[in-house]
Amino acid sequence: MANEVILLDFPVSMFAARIRIGLAEKGTDYERIEEHPWNKGPLLLHMNPIHKKIPVFIHNGKPIPESLIILEYIDEVWNDDKAPLLLPSDPYQKAQARFWADFIDKKHR
Numbered sequence: 001m002a003n004e005v006i007l008l009d010f011p012v013s014m015f016a017a018r019i020r021i022g023l024a025e026k027g028t029d030y031e032r033i034e035e036h037p038w039n040k041g042p043l044l045l046h047m048n049p050i051h052k053k054i055p056v057f058i059h060n061g062k063p064i065p066e067s068l069i070i071l072e073y074i075d076e077v078w079n080d081d082k083a084p085l086l087l088p089s090d091p092y093q094k095a096q097a098r099f100w101a102d103f104i105d106k107k108h109r
């Protein structure tokens, strides 16, 4: 199966940085396409028509927006023994990780 991975990215976006870190942890190669959050190009508008925000993860042509949703998707798809888990498997530790991610998101609004 083809495994084309594209990240619509912006260098100083902390939301996009989450995805860069996740992909580095997984050891996954990907193509970066830079999009400007305040000067939105047609690819960003097409791939994220609801929020029109960066990052967008495009896997084999299928777009996924929202950084935390993207990270959970990456964790489920790249789930072999070679790749470390991004979220702990222990339910309490997973809840803690989600709490802090949510805390950061709410502080950033």
Ligand SMILES: N[C@@H](CCC(=O)N[C@@H](CS)C(=O)NCC(=O)O)C(=O)O
Pocket: 010, 012, 013, 014, 015, 016, 037, 038, 052, 053, 054, 055, 065, 066, 067, 068
């Ligand atoms: N909840 C989103 C937030 C993404 C976000 O705010 N991205 C900024 C760049 S850091 C953006 O694209 N802003 C453009 C806008 O607000 O129109 C996520 O977690 O991915």
